[in-house]
Amino acid sequence: MTENFKDWLELDLEEMEATMVALGESKFRARQLADWIYKKGVFDFAEMTNFSLALREKLAEQTKIGMPNLYSLAESKRDPVKKALLELQDGEIIETVLMQYSYGNSVCVSTQVGCKMGCTFCATGQAGFKRNLTAGEMMAQVLQLRDQIDGTRISHLVLMGMGEPLDNYSEMIKFIKRANAAWGLGIGYRHISISTCGLIPQIRLLQKEDLPINLSISLHAPNDKLRSQIMPIAKRYPIDDLLKALRDYTDQTRRRLTFEYNLIDGVNDREKDALELAQKIKGMLAMVNLIPLNPIEGNNLRRSSKEKINKFAQILNDQGIETTIRREMGTDIDAACGQLRGKFL
Template sequence: MPSNNNAGAPVEQITEKRDLHTLTRGELQELLAAMGQPKFRAKQVEEWVWEKNAQSFDEMTNLPKALRDALGERLTLGGTTEVARQVSSDGSRKYLLRYPDGVSVECVGMPTRNRLAVCASTQAGCAMGCAFCATGAAGLARSLTAAEIYEQVMHVRDDFNARVTSVVLMGQGEPFMNYDATLAALRRLNSPEGAGIGARHLTVSTCGVIPQIMRFANESEQFTLAISLHSAVQKTRNMLMPGVRKYSLINLYNVMGEYVNKTGRRPTYEYALIGGVNDTESELQALCDFCEGTLAHVNLIQLNEVEGSKFRPSTEARAADFVRRLASVGVEATVRNSRGSDIDAACGQLKQRLR
């Protein structure tokens, strides 16, 4: 039996450093107090983390160097690594970002004149399995933390060197299957001590997870809600969106009525027009019946093609037919211009890799 020359020697405990983004203000204050620091240091540190998106403790130049070194010994700044970036002919930029555990996600920055919109992901991959969406094809890796969602927006901000004016959580994942982290990220994006983006310029897109829609309606902030509808015919919707099969259209219709009554806010229905699938006359009539008399706005999108998919986009003429028919029953509809489709950055095309 081999001898153990280290017998009786104390075992060194290796503790993993905690990401500073995960500390509450109270925890940060407690840590700094234990280090003999005055209370105002917590606000200084938070400004560097949340407003300035510091990537290292050395950037925190209004902190004493000894404190920066001490923080670096105890904590990390988490952070993302940009694995790849593509630039579209329309100026949009798609990023593949990797987190410290090796999980990666995509996000998109979309500039328009003096505005900058960001499409961010709430999960790495997606478990909803929508038939026309590239993200769901690979399944779900994991949900993201609030900080990881927030960091996507800050990464885009810093790359464009411009203030982000709006954020849509329409990237990879189903936000309402990661509800708590999604709300925490929205609140940080809205906070003057974060990105400072107005609540009505922060939008969550859900496939229609009914229990969480009413939970969302009871939040105090004026965040915006979009529903991925894609068909008002139950059989068609079940085929296109199997992940929400258990949430029937009649129940969705009822809960959206409750949502509007509770919040007074106007929801959006997202509808990707797929040739010969949900752009037929019967599908159009069903959509008119579903939306007539409601406050909803319909956002029509000509399906963005996905490699290997059997689905093809509807025509521009058919999209115009939808706009006219919906208008005839008092429903406002617009055809949304997809951004970044030439780099697979448009809706339904995000798949955690860059070509």
């Protein structure tokens, strides 16, 4: 095998067809191969029994299916959550989480090795940035986790793992289009959620795509002063500009946004913060998801008390803002983004 090998996971169907033709095969072999990979979860050419021996050998000699190694898999004892550490082909380690809900199986995908955004409450942000993931490496995470539940269908995707998805825009878009495609994973756009810390130019690009995906915004504070203390990105994109871009986004897509708000004791959880937040987002096609902070090592940020969380939610609800409190899942296996990898490294 040479390093320059075509990795089938990096190709869409048309590119797969062109590759088959370049290999001297018929175009329709591409769809058969896609079926093996995406429908049947078979990653070894030798097992692709509707291909001749000669074709199987040619595929193995000249191409590859770049699956990561499953380095470890932790299973929560309390929740239906599994968390994998995956080793990529260059040895980098990423996290991927599988959540088995009553309504279907959801995979939380990483989009970068590390993250540039440096949010102070986030283990991934504190560990720094290594590189972007390719669309194929995002896809491989879903396939690898699906394999751990014997190929049971994955119905939902959340791009909320390591990294800022919109900072790796073109690979992220390629990935969700392939995840949605009938020849790929066939996951409806309405079951795909992307979380961003608020990169305005990319939000505008996403608006132009006009895909019926779910968009979550990590807001975590009602004003720039507070926000920039915990999210450096707030210095680049002021909150009013961000909210303007989001209003434009919902005007076009008519898709409701979710504002994520990590409640940090004594930092952003005061009653006046809730009131200011309500004022800021009033009238927007959006809801708020309050998240009890998952404390990490290396800073002294603490989670707000249950009483404060409930009070914050009540103020928002009283102000007419639909608000939920996120149920915690998998805290016994460090399911918060970046924690498990941090321990491993």
